[in-house]
Amino acid sequence: MSSIPFDIVGFDLDGTLIDTSGDLAAAVNYAIGTIGRPPFPAAAIHPFVGKGAKIMLARALDASGGYDAETLDSLLPILLDYYEQNLAIHSLPYPGLIDAMDALTDAGVKLAICTNKAERFTIPLMQQIGLSDRFAAIVGGDTVGVAKPDPAPIHEMVARAGGGRTIFIGDTINDIAGARNAGLANIAVGFGFLDGPVENLDADAVIDHFDELVPLLQRWPA
Numbered sequence: 343m344s345s346i347p348f349d350i351v352g353f354d355l356d357g358t359l360i361d362t363s364g365d366l367a368a369a370v371n372y373a374i375g376t377i378g379r380p381p382f383p384a385a386a387i388h389p390f391v392g393k394g395a396k397i398m399l400a401r402a403l404d405a406s407g408g409y410d411a412e413t414l415d416s417l418l419p420i421l422l423d424y425y426e427q428n429l430a431i432h433s434l435p436y437p438g439l440i441d442a443m444d445a446l447t448d449a450g451v452k453l454a455i456c457t458n459k460a461e462r463f464t465i466p467l468m469q470q471i472g473l474s475d476r477f478a479a480i481v482g483g484d485t486v487g488v489a490k491p492d493p494a495p496i497h498e499m500v501a502r503a504g505g506g507r508t509i510f511i512g513d514t515i516n517d518i519a520g521a522r523n524a525g526l527a528n529i530a531v532g533f534g535f536l537d538g539p540v541e542n543l544d545a546d547a548v549i550d551h552f553d554e555l556v557p558l559l560q561r562w563p564a
Contacts, residue, residue, distance in 0.1 A: 345449070345560070346446070346449050346451055346556070346559045346560055346562075347507065347559075347562055347563070347564040348451060348506075348507050348508060348509050348527075348559060348562070349451065349452060349504075349505070349506025349507050349508065350451065350452045350453075350454055350478070350500060350503045350504075350506055350507070350508040350509075351446055351451055351452075351453055351454070351508070351509055351511065351559070352453075352454045352455065352456055352496065352499055352500070352503075352508055352509070352510040352511065352521075352526075353453070353454070353455050353456075353510075353511050353512070354455075354456065354457055354490075354510075354511065354512035354513060354514070354517045354534075355455055355457035355459055355464060355467075355468075356391060356457065356459060356534075356535060357388075357391060357512075357513040357514070357531075357533075357534030357535035357536075358436075358511055358512050358513045358517070358531055358534050359435060359436065359439060359455065359473075360433050360434065360435055360436070360467070360471065361433065361434055361435075361436055362391075362433040362467075363384045363385070363387055363388055363391065363432075363535070364384045364431070364432025364433060365425065365428055365429060365430065365431055365432050365433050366387055366391055366398065366425070367381075367382060367383070367384040367386075367387040368424075368425075368428060368431065368432070369421050369422075369424045369425035369428065370382065370387060370390070370398065370399060370402045370421060372420070372421070372424045373399060373417045373418075373420045373421035373424065374399075374402055374403060374406055374417065376417065376420060377413065377417070379403070379406040379407060380406065382402065382405075382406070384432075386405075387402070388535050388536070389401070389535075389537050390402050390405075391535040393458075393514075393516065394458060394483070394489075395418065395421060395422060395425075396414070396418055399414060399417060399418055399421055400414055403417070425463065426462065426463060426466075429463060429466055429467045429470055430467055430470035430471050433467065433471065434471075435471070435473070436531075436533060436552060437551065437552065438551050438552030438553045438555075439552045441552070441553070442552040442553070442555045442556055443476055445556045446555075446556065446559075447476070449556075452478040452479075452503045452504060452506075453476055453477050453478060454477055454478050454479040454480070454481075454499045454500070454502070454503040454508075455468070455477050455479070455480045455481065455499070456481045456490065456495050456496050456498075456499040456510070456520075457480075457481070457482055457483060458482075458483035458489040458490055458516060459482055459483055460482055460483050460484045461482035461483075461484055461485060463482075464480060464482040464483075465480065465482070468480060478502070478503040478504060479498075479499050479500075479501075479502035479503040481495050481496075481498050481499040481502065482495075483495070485498060486498050489516070490512075490516040490517060490519070490520030491515070491516045491517075491519035491520040491523055492520065492523070493520060493523040493524035493525075495520075496510060496520050496521060496523075496524040496526065497524055500524075500526075508526050508527075509521075509526060509527040509528065509529065509559070509562070510524070510526045510527070510528050510529075511528070511529045511530075511531060511549075511555075512528070512529075512530065512531070512534075513530065513531045513533075513534025513535055513536060513540075514534070514535065514536070514537070514543070515542075515543055517530075517543075518530055518543045518544065518545045527546050527562070528545050528546050528547075529545055529546065529547045529548065529549060529555070529558070530543045530545035530547075530548045530549075531548070531549055531550075532548055532549065532550040533550060533551070
């Protein structure tokens with residue numbers, strides 16, 4: 343294998359490493375169902391995801407008939423409690439991920455996660471999927487008190503993984519802007535929870551399948 347000029351490859355979680363749309367949709371549908379709203383198909387949840395559970399719920403409520411602040415505040419803990427109990431029913435790694443992770447690990451590259459998902463969901467999800475031991479660091483949205491696009495959690499991810507040249511991979515503007523704010527090279531994935539064309543993220547590079555990741559990193563300028 344050609345050498346990869348990075349010590350750490352960092353990943354966002356939802357919409358990048360793991361397709362969590364099925365379980366997020368189930369939680370949203372459970373919450374809005376308590377006030378008689380009809381359920382959304384999982385694919386319809388994609389545009390609602392990416393900026394936290396509260397915004398996801400607000401977008402779902404808006405799309406299903408509107409809401410007020412009191413309704414949003416009352417439904418959010420219902421959604422979160424349901425989701426916490428059903429983290430990994432439908433969630434799966436994206437195609438090609440495991441092979442890419444194996445190749446990176448074989449090349450001596452450390453893997454890490456920086457997500458805006460709270461630790462109470464992130465750590466159990468990765469454990470239940472069986473991938474937590476593959477990562478040198480897992481930083482959640484509440485680990486350091488701020489979330490992406492603030493660079494602090496990405497800096498924490500790099501530090502916990504042992505430091506070194508790092509590239510970050512994500513699917514939303516929070517990921518790409520966060521990486522840029524942290525001074526890191528970055529890659530956007532075209533298969534995540536995008537709320538617009540992936541080109542709008544203005545990432546350093548784009549992949550549409552994880553089969554493309556390792557060859558791209560091997561070609562990356564040293």
